[in-house]
Amino acid sequence: MKHSLKLVGLLLASTSLCAAHAFAQEATDLNIIVLDPIIIKSVQNGAVINGYRADTVSSATRTATPLQQTPQSVQVLSPELLQDQAVISMSEALGNVSGAQGTIPLQTPAFESTLLRGFPAEFYRDGMTSYINTGDANAMAGVERIEVLKGPNAILYGGGVGTPLGGVVNIVTKKPGQESLTELSLTFGTSGYVEPSFDINRQLSDTVLFRMNGSYVRSNADQDVIETDRYSLSPSLTFGYGTDTRLTIEGYVSRWEQQEYQGLPAVGTVIGNFDIDRNLYIGDPDIPDSHTETGKLTLTLEHDFNDWWSNRTQFRYGENEVEQISQIILSNAPDAGPTDWNLYNAYVPGEQTEYSFNTSFEGRFSTGAWNHVLLFGADYSRIEDYSLMYMDYAGTSDLSNPGTWPTWTMPSTLAMGEGNGTYTTSGAFVQMQSSVGRLHLLGGLRLAYLETVYNSEGYGRRDTLEKTKLLPRIGAVYDLTDQWSAFASYSEGMKANAFYFYSSTPKPEYNRQAEIGLKYDGGAVSGSIAAFRIERENVPVTDPTDPTYLTSITEGQQRSQGIELDAVWQPGGAWKVIANYAYTDAELTADIPMGATAGSKLPGVPRHSGGIWADYDARADDGEGWRAGAGLHAVSSSSLDQINTYDTAGYATVNASASHTQDGMTYALAVKNLFDTEYDLPMYGYMGGRVVPGAKRQIHVNISKRF
Template sequence: MKNARREWPLWPAIWSAILWCAQAGAADGARTAYAIPAQSLNNALIKFAADSKLELVFSADMVRGIRVGGLEGSMPAEQALAALLKDTGLDYRFLDGDTVTLIRRVEAESTATPPDPATLAPVTVLGQRAGGDGADTGRALPAEEPQSYRAVHAVTATRTATPVKQIPQSIQTLKRSLIDDQQNITVSEALQNVSAVVPRHVLYTPVVEGTLIRGFRAEQLLDGFTQYYNPGDRESMVNLERIEVLKGSNAVLYGGGSGSPVGGVVNLISKLPKAEAFAEAGYRMGSHAFHQPYFDWNRPLHDNVLFRVTGEYTASGSHVDNVATQRFNINPTLVFTNHDTTTLTLQSKISRWEQPDYQGLPATGAIAGDFRVRPETFIGPADISESRSNADSVWGSLDHTINAVWSLNLKARYAYSEFDQKVQSLFGSDGFVADLPLMPPSGWALTNAELFQRQEEYSVLGNALAKFEIGPSENTLLFGADYSQLNDEGFINADLGPYGLGVGAVDLMAPEFSVAYGNPDASINSPSVRNTTYGGYAQLQSSFYKRFHQLCSLRLGGLEIDFQDKTSGAEAKTQTLKPLPRIGGVFDVTDQVSLFAGYSEGMRGQPFVNFSGAPRPELSRQIEAGLKFDFSGRLSGQMAVYRIERSNVAVTDARDPGLRSIAAGQQRSHGFETDLIWQPNEKIGVLANYAHTWAEFTDDLAGVAAGNRLAMVPEDSGRLWVNYRFQQPELKGWSMGVGVYLRSGAYLSNNNIFKTGGYHSFDTAIAYESQRFKLAATVKNFTDEDYFQPYGYFAGRVAPAGGVSVFVTTMVKF
């Protein structure tokens, strides 16, 4: 039976109120528009002085050899200068209303008396730009307003630091300022701030990357490298500087793992070492025995050697019986740099996760049927073995500036991961989907099952970047190539009992799990897959008369799939070489509003699928159009419409006796999205988004009718968050925020038999922060809404809402 979908008639009123408030907002304090590229600190300060019409007094020796990221945006002069000096070890003081002097940060903290500028062998900067001591490579993200939610640049769409308003594709950025204001605990929680993203449920064992974007599977990247199954401590926030979400097909730049993404990519961008020494330690505790100590330690080992390490340990119970999670990660990073032309960055991540495997609840008994199972019920014996997921990786990046035009980047990674998932699974009349009982009205069979996988990956990539001007055009040309080999092997074993009817049974009206879990030894399949992806690409970004921005790129992409199944003896190999284009343009109608349109393609492998024939790669095509807007850095965002065609999807081959798969399915997704940020002044921050997504089958090869909706994808979803920073002297340092997340219902499986209801969930946060200390508290689902979410276990099931949860964080900086 299908549940009625909850409608939201208030959405037009909410958006009208937001836009009216945006137009009515007034700025506090004089602001200046800055566009300072990454360069030496000396030259950046000269440009700053000219833009802000201030006189700067400083010693040339004090700034020699220091490079800074760029600065772009509209902000007060003090905020801009603080952003430029953030990681330099320097600070500033006003000598009068128009004159500023630089001092070392130690001096700033030890005395309130301005130093005598004559003792610094001063140079008075009048705003004239001098020659630099190194070219801007165009890859590093410029410094931006630290407390702003608005991101001016992004790197995920082009592998260069490109202004968001010049990218002809949807991309959203979650900056650390937003993550900290909301006190996000997991990556999945943070992703609710981006329209059309359905993150994987946090209780799901890290054995597959289940994030959906625009209705289709997405890839999670770590600093540009594909995470593939995304095992280990996938939810940690401790080492993240920002999250960039690129929507839709993109085969040009991302070919590792199993190939390019179909729905989009979630790129986690790591924290990097800074020139200034600091340390931070914190402890978060909360509902369901949640404990999470963490640290962030940054120490320059030498003027040219920087080191930083972060780490986090999490131990937590759950609102579900018997589910307790332990996870940790540690992330050391070492940077060698001459602060001019060459930087070598070495990074590593070690992460572990373990928890009893949570399989959710069947639709019958949770949202349908004549009885109700207790929402907190854990399926399986209480002493079932822990499931585990591990991931270790090391990667490096070498950046070298050749001259004012050319620069090079080389990257490489080695990664090893494995996971072992143990479950006493329900088995119903619909098989392992188990949304329907095997013995109505409330009886299911039980089977012991185990999934084990081991992956080893080698990836290398490199590119050359040129920045130059020809006549009225400014150009960025990128040439690159990459190679990735992923070896993936494992098994699925199951114990169906002596007569094939299970090892036991359970009546969910009064559930008892009296049969102990035992490791099964009967193999269902034991696949071994080698995905090899490689290719070369060229990309040209051009801006004409600073008004029209075009992006043209082409990849000649190769994909080899070598599949073997030790159980059935099946073998299959395929090799595909295909040109994959991306093209788009942005036209600035005014300085505030731009129109964009783009076309892109994708090609990816077929992981962990037992094929009856050659495993052809999956293909996708996307067309997208919309507008982007930015009104003086206060009201910014985008609106977009899109259409994605997905082909060669793995579906069951009904003609095959073993019911193996063929790559033949067809699917389509289309919809409308909008993402908005409004910050009229330094006190108020507002984020809002809305998505309408229609994802469906366009043939009947998957065993369901053409026109059926794809599972897990809500038709409508949205997020609203409002944050306020108190500016009154007696409340300085305090902030508070409140938000709501809304989703319409979604089908549990592709047969569209069961559908969850729509729901909303409120959260709120309050924090006090000084220079050295922070105390924060957050309440999730503070109105205690009762609802179920689609869970996606064996293509079905649901998970209950967590109820009211409270978390408190204490943090100290050294």
């Protein structure tokens, strides 16, 4: 292993030197003018951010590119916004992004349910795939900011099982810096919520930096029985700070533990002639806790060859563990009597190992009146996943008037989902950004390779998929005025769908997006409006010829289209306002055999959604003083299941917060769901969809000290 790593290092170094030498020679031969380096001030970990607005980010292009010159919808949730709103979950944070529906916080983090533009999104951590996103998926202690890229992002993001479809939620973590700081924080509130957290940063020498942050959360829920324990810890070291070669080593350990929550059935909640208690926990109240945990080690090597050429190489190794224990129902309607449901004891253990690697070279130069940024590189990702599902019949229960629940016992019958999967993606990519005057062009190609092998000894099955495809991405921005710019882009993607058995040779899923829009930056007001269309084909659907209904065929087709608006008003005084709105029309475009018909709405996707947050900040430049803010989040109704039999109603909630800082000590108060609105959320993807009652009013108090 050591010799292999040395060989990889030598290969990268030699390739880098050859590329730099070749470019220097070519520049001389072609009389290319090499630009002086552009120094950007106020850069925060790869971005230029001021308050709630971001001017420059790197997630969309992997180069430092002004948002006004990026031909794609990108939203950045800044550190100041996350702190002002006292955000405690990813779904709460994503309420600031148009067209985003976050994963229910009570859901076991064994699969990701976040949607962007009506389609599944994927979480990345510092630009690398997190795949299943296990452990404490809602930990905020180590998060600096969140960058959201809309639609297929195939050129630069291709790990896991392929192209992120609805988009990428990229968690940018806190990195070591020069400032010596220690911040201790304690949050407590209703439902037994307690969260101590810390953040420590030190400069150990002129070139060595250290940082560590972490948090522990213990809380109850409105629902009976549920108690949650979760923690995360993120140490990191940077060597070579301030030099041409920098190495950052980051660790991440995280665990989540709670009783598995499956939500409530549609009948008895959003429909039906009887009522189920909104706080009901379905199943044995003494059931063992479920848990998920993860450990990751990430190495990032950055090298500046000169003022114009640089390389960035990342490697990540991770291990995930999942143990889901539940007593579940399988139907949204009573299946054992007028108000009775059948219960099943279920046990789902799983383990995943992930290897990810990417390297890219960036060069900046000009030819005549054109300025260019060239990016090229390669990446590789391998996920090894082993999972089982056992399920036995447990008994029945009247959910409208439950008595004694059947005792949960370890099931022994092998059910669907048993298998050993290996998912490999790799690719080589090249991207060119060119600007002349008011015109900014982007073009890129990715040669993508996708291979999946899914074995099931219990079912005697082996499904394989292998495909290589050239994926394009093109875009253009034209500055109409000094404030307004118009953009258009087109991109394609390819991915596999894990955890399916196929009755015939599976095909990869293809997707494509077209997007047009306007961006505005008038100083006080900035934002964008975009119209988009995403199409999917070869989506897995149940094989109608299989009497067991356990196998699938890749024949499904879906489409999402709509309009999105995101804006920030920040005039430079005390006021800051962020707002978003989305109209999303997501539906099937082909019938599902023996199921939903073309035109059926995709579950969990509201037609209308949006929000606004206004904050008045009277703090001085040193952070001393007070601030207060409040916001509204609203969504229209959405379908609970693919056949559109059940719908959850639209709703609106209000949050508010205030804080005061003096001598480095901050006292903050946050109220979530201020008016205690009763509402329901769709739990996407759990046994055909479930209803989750929204959280009641929550009050949190935070005390923190920075020194």
